[in-house]
Amino acid sequence: MTDQGDPLARIAAALERLTPPPAPAIDWLAHPAYVWDGGGARAVEKIYAPALDLLQGIDQQKDVVTANVTRLAAGHAAHDMLLWGSRGMGKSALLRASIVAAQTLHPGRIALVQVAQDAMAGIAGLFATLGRIDRRFFVFIDDLGFEDGDGGGPRLLRSWLEGGVEARPGNVRLAVTSNRRAIVPRHASEQDDPLNPRDAVDDRLALADRFGLSIGFHNCNQDDYLAIIAGYAAHFGLTWEQADALEWSRRRGQRSGRVAWQYVTELAGRAGKAI
Structure with a gap:
């Protein structure tokens, strides 16, 4: 009878053949944008954004955002940004367009990394990775909002922005869009709380205050x-x-x-x- 060898070895070899090869490592220097899902990243070959001169009715906001993005791309000091306000007024479109414009001025020096809100818990790992890359990044969280009772999300965001042990590295800035300036819900009853009535309100506004730039977008006439x-x-x-x-x-x-x-x-x- 022919010797078939160790059965366990044959099973292991068969399983290895069935296992798909590992995904190639992401090149953080090669692409204009990336999407982070909490456990890993995928590259985006092109950022789709309108030309800056087609974004009308938000001239002041456009000047502030483009200047800040260009500073980071050039290696200069730049702010984290909160873009808040009315739906459909170009908050995320302006950020994407500003990144594209900065990439034209400073080829290869800046990229956009979009993070879904449900992947925020993995941002610390993303920061650790990006901090080792010789490139500037805007980490982008679109349409951010926290539900009542969610204390962990706002605390994480405050820690990343300022002072926490897992704060974002120097080559990374955060850009967040939200329909509310305070990001978390506010209620009229907070004003009537007999115990420290301003504490709840101040805590919510303190989150927005962590951003160096808080830029409002309002309904157009x-x-x-x-x-x-x-x-x-x-x-x-x-x-x-x-x-x-x-x-x-x-x-x-x-x-x-x-x-x-x-x-x-x-x-x-x-x-x-x-x-």
Whole structure:
């Protein structure tokens, strides 16, 4: 009878053949952006963002954000940023566009790393990795908000921003977008608490105060809404009518950069164009 060898060795060899090869290590110098899922990262080959000059109605915010991102890319002192305020007014679009512009000015020197809120617990490991890379990074948490009773998330964020043993390294800055300046919910009853009535409010606002830049975005007025549409329409060679654009916003119950972009997409579809 032929000797088949050690059965355990044969089983181990078969399992090894079935196991997929390990994923290649991420090159943190090669790509413009990455996504962190809490346990690892994947590279993003292109950042999709509008050109900065197409972002209308947020000129002051644009100046502040682009200047700060460019400073970090150049290796200068830069702030963590909280971009807060109205939905659809270009908070995340402005950050992506600013990163793209800084990468054009300083090729290879800065990248964006997006982290989902449910992966925040793994950011300490991400920081440890990025701190060893000779490159600047903006770690981006989009649409951040904490539920009532969530004390751990805000404490982690405060620790990363300032003074904690796992604070982000010097080549990394945080950029957070939120619909609320305080990030965590606030209630009128906090003002009526007979025991230290300001403590709860101060604790929530202290989180926003940890960011060097806290930049508000507010609902656009009619003129800004129409200017946004005009800029996109001119860029893509689309014709449009003011009354039609205003009716589009009325049907959606708001005016914002997002609603303007949706209208431009509708215009392109009517014209049989891709944008």
